[in-house]
Amino acid sequence: MTTEFEAVQPIAQDELAQAIRSATDEVFATMLNLTVQPGEVFVEKEEAVPTSGVVSLIGLAGSWVGSGSLACSAGFAAKLASALLMTPYDSINEDVLDAVAEITNMIIGNVKTALESRLGSMGLSTPTVIYGRNFQTRSTGNQEWTVVPFTIDGDHMCVQLCIVPNSEAARKTTRTGFPIPHLLRNS
Amino acid sequence: MLDVLIVDDSAAIRKILQRVLRQTEIPIGTVYEAGDGVEALETLRKQAVGLVLSDINMPNMDGLEFLTKLRAEQLWHGIPVLMVSTEGTQAKVLEAVERGASGYVRKPFTAEQIKEKLVGLI
Numbered sequence: 001m002t003t004e005f006e007a008v009q010p011i012a013q014d015e016l017a018q019a020i021r022s023a024t025d026e027v028f029a030t031m032l033n034l035t036v037q038p039g040e041v042f043v044e045k046e047e048a049v050p051t052s053g054v055v056s057l058i059g060l061a062g063s064w065v066g067s068g069s070l071a072c073s074a075g076f077a078a079k080l081a082s083a084l085l086m087t088p089y090d091s092i093n094e095d096v097l098d099a100v101a102e103i104t105n106m107i108i109g110n111v112k113t114a115l116e117s118r119l120g121s122m123g124l125s126t127p128t129v130i131y132g133r134n135f136q137t138r139s140t141g142n143q144e145w146t147v148v149p150f151t152i153d154g155d156h157m158c159v160q161l162c163i164v165p166n167s168e169a170a171r172k173t174t175r176t177g178f179p180i181p182h183l184l185r186n187s
Numbered sequence: 188m189l190d191v192l193i194v195d196d197s198a199a200i201r202k203i204l205q206r207v208l209r210q211t212e213i214p215i216g217t218v219y220e221a222g223d224g225v226e227a228l229e230t231l232r233k234q235a236v237g238l239v240l241s242d243i244n245m246p247n248m249d250g251l252e253f254l255t256k257l258r259a260e261q262l263w264h265g266i267p268v269l270m271v272s273t274e275g276t277q278a279k280v281l282e283a284v285e286r287g288a289s290g291y292v293r294k295p296f297t298a299e300q301i302k303e304k305l306v307g308l309i
Contacts, residue, residue: 026295027295030296030297085199095199102199105273105294109244109274109275109294110295112273113274116276124273126245126246
């Protein structure tokens, strides 16, 4: 017996990682005039642990569903905003959070575009940005996140993506969340 | 002087686009800002502009719906509209053009890309 679920072709972690690396490199080079150094990609299950810093999250929905996010320290978020807006920022404020949200939107939006030729059309949610200390995140389901760490002039950030076929998501009634990057646990 | 409306839910992008506009040789007058299509239509009812730059993915009313409503009004029919969006598929670009977009720039963009598109529109 053939089911709709069986007909869905899985997407390789390498393909996701390459899409993330390419989009991040282009956004940073074009909009921020910064060069990113990608680190070793890893896969992580969602988990709930305390963290701090800035996390910007965007949902994807359509033929496949999931979430993408960018996570970094508060200090690096201020540097990103300074580079994007050509205005100095040394702490978190509304401009900084908006800048991080837009950078995430451009990265995940371009990842989406790169994947759509194979996965079908998807829509993007507007970004949600979280800033704080000792916050926890939690999600149901059992999805794997493809996490790509980056180093930029000694600072660190992670761009990550979790995406599953829509039929599977509907059947399991799961919701994707996001893991806490290892890089931020002690920041 | 050319009055302009920038439509984007990101204040950061609105600020960047305004800076790029001021760097062009086009004499820019007042630059109005809107965070979504609903705000943009409200602004257009109050202010006459000669150019619109609009995102696509926005809350309340997205850029494609805004574009359709704008083109439906005779008064605004001739306003050049440059779409500036992360949506980069050929299908999305074609949809925007079919709805009346005058040009399309994908994010991320350089100042030069925006300037080149504007030269062709103004």
